[in-house]
Amino acid sequence: MTLEWRHVVVHSANPAALGQWWAEALGWVVVHTSDVEFAIRPEADRSPGLEFVLLEEAKKAKSRLHLDFVPDDQDAEVARLEALGAKRVDIGQGDQPWVVMADPEGNEFCVLGRRPQNTTS
Structure with a gap:
């Protein structure tokens, strides 16, 4: 199958x-x-x-499923998404290297740290 x-x-x-x-x-x-x-x-x-x-x-509670995104530049992407209407949210994550955000209907998603660079020897 x-x-x-x-x-x-x-x-x-x-x-x-x-x-x-x-x-x-x-x-x-x-x-x-x-x-x-x-x-x-x-x-x-x-x-x-x-x-x-x-x-x-x-929506009644914290999302049970959310999307994670890996940007080239976390700060720039967070600012761009905020300009589109996303908001930073605190879901109890504490101090982390990712930013938890919510779309206009409150669905959480994360903007992770910068994408690792390919290194080949």
Whole structure:
């Protein structure tokens, strides 16, 4: 048996708005929209992607699943994401080398330290 990972599903009060926010934050393309779904991918034919699905219920607690991102420049990415509407959040992480943030609907994600450089001898 073979499984293909297609999407990470994010429940959302406004799938189109949140999906568009993530498309802009990640530089991804929109591959599907409807009244209740909004899907984005890195490229139209490349999986996995993110699919935002309508759930008319507010987020109630810390997310049980979150995304981690590795930037070239952590400070610059955090500032860019804040300018797009993300917020830094404290979920009890303490003093760490990563920054915990939340998207406009409060879904947490982390911006890790700088990507390790390839070193070859």
